[in-house]
Amino acid sequence: MSRENDGFVFHRGLLQAVLDVAFRVINFFVRWDHLPTLLGSANLSVFRERLREHNLRHTGYGTTPPGWSTGNDRWRSADGSFNSLDHPRMGMAGARFGRNFPLPECVPDSVDDLLEPSPRVISMELLARDTFIPATSLNLLAAAWIQFETHNWFSHGVPEPENEFKIPLKTGDTWPEDERVDGCMKIRRTVPDRTPREPWLGATPTFRNLNSHWWDAGQIYGSDRDRQMQIRSKADGKIEVGSDGMLPADPAHPGADLTGFNDNWWVGLSLLHNLFAREHNVICDGLKTRYPTWNDEELFQRARLINAALIAKIHTIEWTPGILGHPALDFSMRANWSGIPCRVLRAVLGENSEAAYGIIRSPTDQHSAPYAMTEEFTAVYRLHPLIPDDMDVRRIDAAGVEHCKLVDMQGRATRKFMETHGFVDLLYSFGTAHPGAIRLHNYPNFLRQFEKDGQPLLDMAAIDIVRDRERGVPRYNRFRELVGKQRVKTFEEITSIPGAAKKMRAIYKGDVDRVDLMVGLLAEDLPDGFGFSDSAFRIFILMASRRLKSDRFFTDDYRAEIYTDFGLDWIQNNGMKSVLLRHVPQLGPALEGVNNAFAPWNVLRGSAWPSS
Amino acid sequence: MALIITIPGLVRLALVRNPDELLRVNDAAVVTRSLSGRGGLFNRSVAAKLTVFRAPDGDIWPAFRDRHDPLRAAHQASLESALSKIDALLQQIAPEITELGNYVGGRRAHRSMGVVVQQAVGRLFFPDYLASEESYAAARTLQAWSSAWPLRAAWLRRSGALKAALDRIQTASRGNMACAHATALAMNNIVKSIELMRELALHGDNLAKIEPKDALLRTLRAPARVVRETRDGDFIGLIRLRSRTLVLLAVENARQQRASDPGFAFFAGAWNQCPAHGLVPALLSNVWQAARTRATAGA
Ligand code: HEM
Ligand code: HEM
Ligand code: HEM
Numbered sequence: 001m002s003r004e005n006d007g008f009v010f011h012r013g014l015l016q017a018v019l020d021v022a023f024r025v026i027n028f029f030v031r032w033d034h035l036p037t038l039l040g041s042a043n044l045s046v047f048r049e050r051l052r053e054h055n056l057r058h059t060g061y062g063t064t065p066p067g068w069s070t071g072n073d074r075w076r077s078a079d080g081s082f083n084s085l086d087h088p089r090m091g092m093a094g095a096r097f098g099r100n101f102p103l104p105e106c107v108p109d110s111v112d113d114l115l116e117p118s119p120r121v122i123s124m125e126l127l128a129r130d131t132f133i134p135a136t137s138l139n140l141l142a143a144a145w146i147q148f149e150t151h152n153w154f155s156h157g158v159p160e161p162e163n164e165f166k167i168p169l170k171t172g173d174t175w176p177e178d179e180r181v182d183g184c185m186k187i188r189r190t191v192p193d194r195t196p197r198e199p200w201l202g203a204t205p206t207f208r209n210l211n212s213h214w215w216d217a218g219q220i221y222g223s224d225r226d227r228q229m230q231i232r233s234k235a236d237g238k239i240e241v242g243s244d245g246m247l248p249a250d251p252a253h254p255g256a257d258l259t260g261f262n263d264n265w266w267v268g269l270s271l272l273h274n275l276f277a278r279e280h281n282v283i284c285d286g287l288k289t290r291y292p293t294w295n296d297e298e299l300f301q302r303a304r305l306i307n308a309a310l311i312a313k314i315h316t317i318e319w320t321p322g323i324l325g326h327p328a329l330d331f332s333m334r335a336n337w338s339g340i341p342c343r344v345l346r347a348v349l350g351e352n353s354e355a356a357y358g359i360i361r362s363p364t365d366q367h368s369a370p371y372a373m374t375e376e377f378t379a380v381y382r383l384h385p386l387i388p389d390d391m392d393v394r395r396i397d398a399a400g401v402e403h404c405k406l407v408d409m410q411g412r413a414t415r416k417f418m419e420t421h422g423f424v425d426l427l428y429s430f431g432t433a434h435p436g437a438i439r440l441h442n443y444p445n446f447l448r449q450f451e452k453d454g455q456p457l458l459d460m461a462a463i464d465i466v467r468d469r470e471r472g473v474p475r476y477n478r479f480r481e482l483v484g485k486q487r488v489k490t491f492e493e494i495t496s497i498p499g500a501a502k503k504m505r506a507i508y509k510g511d512v513d514r515v516d517l518m519v520g521l522l523a524e525d526l527p528d529g530f531g532f533s534d535s536a537f538r539i540f541i542l543m544a545s546r547r548l549k550s551d552r553f554f555t556d557d558y559r560a561e562i563y564t565d566f567g568l569d570w571i572q573n574n575g576m577k578s579v580l581l582r583h584v585p586q587l588g589p590a591l592e593g594v595n596n597a598f599a600p601w602n603v604l605r606g607s608a609w610p611s612s
Numbered sequence: 613m614a615l616i617i618t619i620p621g622l623v624r625l626a627l628v629r630n631p632d633e634l635l636r637v638n639d640a641a642v643v644t645r646s647l648s649g650r651g652g653l654f655n656r657s658v659a660a661k662l663t664v665f666r667a668p669d670g671d672i673w674p675a676f677r678d679r680h681d682p683l684r685a686a687h688q689a690s691l692e693s694a695l696s697k698i699d700a701l702l703q704q705i706a707p708e709i710t711e712l713g714n715y716v717g718g719r720r721a722h723r724s725m726g727v728v729v730q731q732a733v734g735r736l737f738f739p740d741y742l743a744s745e746e747s748y749a750a751a752r753t754l755q756a757w758s759s760a761w762p763l764r765a766a767w768l769r770r771s772g773a774l775k776a777a778l779d780r781i782q783t784a785s786r787g788n789m790a791c792a793h794a795t796a797l798a799m800n801n802i803v804k805s806i807e808l809m810r811e812l813a814l815h816g817d818n819l820a821k822i823e824p825k826d827a828l829l830r831t832l833r834a835p836a837r838v839v840r841e842t843r844d845g846d847f848i849g850l851i852r853l854r855s856r857t858l859v860l861l862a863v864e865n866a867r868q869q870r871a872s873d874p875g876f877a878f879f880a881g882a883w884n885q886c887p888a889h890g891l892v893p894a895l896l897s898n899v900w901q902a903a904r905t906r907a908t909a910g911a
Contacts, residue, residue, distance in 0.1 A: 102646075104678060105648065107644075112641075200672055202646070202678055203677075481855075511845075513642075513845050513846070513855060
């Protein structure tokens with residue numbers, strides 16, 4: 001009668017069933033983050049198993065079946081098709097976002113309630129930054145990194161004019177007069193999905209991912225063959241770089257580099273794109289030495305596989321523990337990649353066990369639904385407070401700092417800024433600056449009045465709120481419930497930020513169920529060491545593992561025939577620090593003794609870290 | 613006032629009987645048709661029952677589609693417009709109306725009255741729809757399923773009777789979910805009405821005395837209850853409903869307090885108005901009329 005989730009069914013093992021019950025009992029008394037490291041880690045894997053069973057929902061593909069090209073079995077296709085050879089559309093560019101909750105839960109409010117309370121009021125009263133709150137355990141590369149990564153995983157595309165939302169403005173609002181329509185702020189809608197809707201979608205809106213959903217470094221390599229050919233030098237598998245070693249300009253996108261995906265461009269992205277373009281080219285050199293007969297295509301595609309896996313590894317075992325400084329997490333993330341290094345455990349669990357050997361190289365598994373990025377995943381990655389408004393640019397070879405504004409480091413101004421200050425000094429400056437803390441009252445003000453080419457003036461804070469609502473992402477309290485936490489009854493249960501509960505109560509008219517997801521996540525009190533909220537974290541546990549576990553090239557096909565022995569060793573032996581030092585050896589002293597490349601680096605001259 | 617029952621872990625429900633309150637709850641933004649099963653074991657068991665009418669990757673039956681589902685509104689409108697050709701449709705099902713008239717008039721029937729009702733309803737969609745004792749039994753099974761106690765429900769599911777009934781109804785409906793809804797669930801209200809008409813006709817000279825329009829008003833029956841859930845908590849009028857409350861709208865009970873308004877049984881004018889709200893009253897009146905005609909002719 002019906003083919004549930006395109007044929008994918010969840011299978012729960014006996015051990016899992018037992019652990020599930022055990023931890024339900026334990027969690028009745030103790031929260032996971034208060035347990036000893038190993039138990040905490042096991043507790044998280046129990047959460048993840050529950051989420052895998054209940055929180056993956058298919059919404060249809062929204063694409064037509066792709067055509068086969070040679071090499072699709074051996075390496076990543078340009079658009080992500082044929083990652084699964086049985087379900088070629090799964091995760092390809094243009095496929096729909098899935099959901100983490102049952103579809104009837106993912107339904108937007110009707111017109112009257114959708115804009116209530118006013119996103120602009122929330123932007124001004126709860127989100128606007130008064131004074132910069134830094135995240136002192138991180139450096140600014142960590143902020144650029146996560147945007148770099150989200151550009152790999154998803155984009156809803158650039159909104160077009162048509163039937164804009166109109167947000168009424170209070171008297172005294174400073175929103176420029178010439179940007180108003182009928183006295184309102186207008187916000188364009190997300191690009192609609194016009195592909196045929198399956199009858200079972202119900203009232204749940206669907207949207208399509210412009211990029212491939214896979215963890216394939218699509219931000220560097222693009223999500224279609226044309227773009228991929230544009231960025232290539234067409235010799236020795238390399239990515240095109242200028243005579244100065246830097247990425248060339250994108251003629252279609254003033255100020256941005258020519259790369260796979262360069263929307264919302266700024267210096268932070270340019271640094272990482274340049275770094276990993278160089279890494280790609282070095283990998284090509286290494287491959288060519290060992291396989292001199294390989295042509296450009298073969299070298300390019302193999303180097304891409306290796307580079308993408310290295311980036312995924314850095315994300316898993318460096319960036320994530322960097323931002324979530326919990327011991328259970330550090331342990332789990334390493335376990336995710338390479339398993340728990342314990343011989344007894346390995347013998348007991350067997351070599352297909354994720355826990356013992358890591359997800360890498362374990363059998364591919366989609367669990368209960370075809371692989372796709374989700375709307376809820378997009379929502380929890382709205383981390384714009386990471387971006388500061390101001391930044392000190394330092395020089396590695398001289399004292400003194402130049403105070404710069406972020407707004408002058410982005411969009412059209414980006415390439416100019418890069419040329420003026422240079423790759424080396426800017427990397428150093430990013431390593432020695434803090435991102436913003438992911439909290440209320442810390443939204444960068446330049447993004448709250450942001451000029452983007454081809455768009456009306458944007459209040460990104462208000463837009464973030466509107467997006468989650470328009471896409472039918474549940475608001476905060478229901479979101480909590482749906483990821484397996486208790487609903488809260490009062491505003492005070494959400495937050496201890498001084499004054500925040502009172503303000504929220506006024507804005508949401510006392511109704512705690514109306515609190516927007518992003519507001520709740522930014523307000524929430526955090527587990528020890530966490531850089532972001534425990535509620536968002538439930539989605540991460542599920543989706544981060546899934547990006548590896550569902551992907552043939554990290555699981556069944558993570559082997560020498562595909563990657564080469566050279567490639568597997570390269571991934572094994574490298575990390576963010578070695579990549580940085582390979583391409584910018586001048587950073588040596590700044591990185592000396594720094595354990596995690598996303599933690600603050602040494603300030604070599606002049607005033608050290610501002611006391612904040 | 614709504615009756616609210618909360619036993620932590622077991623049940624959280626609200627029973628709404630007052631007509632005004634019922635309409636207000638039905639219209640509230642936090643109230644949805646789809647059930648999550650949260651709120652207690654009872655809530656979960658009711659939700660589990662209804663999932664068979666809303667398979668995750670299959671089609672959804674119309675009375676379980678959410679308010680803002682674009683397909684629901686489109687189907688509702690197109691069916692409503694198809695059913696608005698009342699005279700032509702009643703002409704089309706004239707044989708069944710006559711047969712039902714005979715039944716109301718007290719004649720012994722050679723097959724169950726339910727089969728005739730099901731065929732009448734089915735033929736509104738497909739002129740060649742053919743009901744049988746088996747297809748009616750399938751409808752009875754689905755009706756029983758919705759209100760069955762756990763043991764009976766488990767039996768229906770385990771024995772395969774539920775699946776067989778769903779398959780039979782959906783096959784006969786040729787993939788048209790409104791037809792499936794009508795021939796499996798909605799028809800039950802018409803069966804009840806016809807049964808009441810027969811009782812009414814048996815008393816004295818009621819058949820001659822009571823006009824078809826009044827007969828209709830006296831025998832029309834709404835669904836006893838339709839179910840909803842509050843997705844989030846809110847005040848609806850004066851009542852405070854907590855999130856994940858199973859809401860039972862006692863439509864029939866409320867209708868009796870509004871007996872002069874036949875539209876109430878069909879939520880006429882509300883977002884979920886029954887597309888057959890014009891046709892069913894005409895159909896029932898015609899049945900009464902057919903019974904009268906037969907009585908006069910046969911006398
Ligand atoms: C200078 C830095 C940045 C700029 C100029 C920028 C700008 C934007 C803009 C214009 C949008 C689209 C808004 C819309 O939906 O209409 C957007 C979306 C988004 N941004 Fe940023 N952003 C920046 C940094 C970041 C960072 C550090 C993150 C951290 C993860 C981030 C995460 C996101 C996410 C998740 C979305 C939603 C994307 C989607 O809907 O597909 N952004 N940003
Ligand atoms: C202590 C428990 C765990 C926590 C707190 C945790 C948390 C996280 C977080 C926050 C991320 C990054 C979010 C993102 O990139 O979207 C992540 C990624 C990941 N986690 Fe976990 N996880 C835990 C346990 C596990 C376990 C037991 C496994 C597998 C055995 C696992 C596998 C992964 C994988 C493969 C990734 C992807 C790499 C990455 O994106 O960082 N995690 N996890
Ligand atoms: C005495 C007979 C009937 C009564 C009292 C009745 C009553 C109702 C009621 C109360 C609803 C709303 C249910 C809810 O909102 O949960 C409804 C919906 C519906 N009914 Fe009927 N009905 C009857 C016969 C029929 C017939 C004969 C058909 C088809 C030919 C039909 C088709 C529908 C459909 C398709 C809906 C769903 C409307 C939507 O899209 O929301 N009904 N009916």
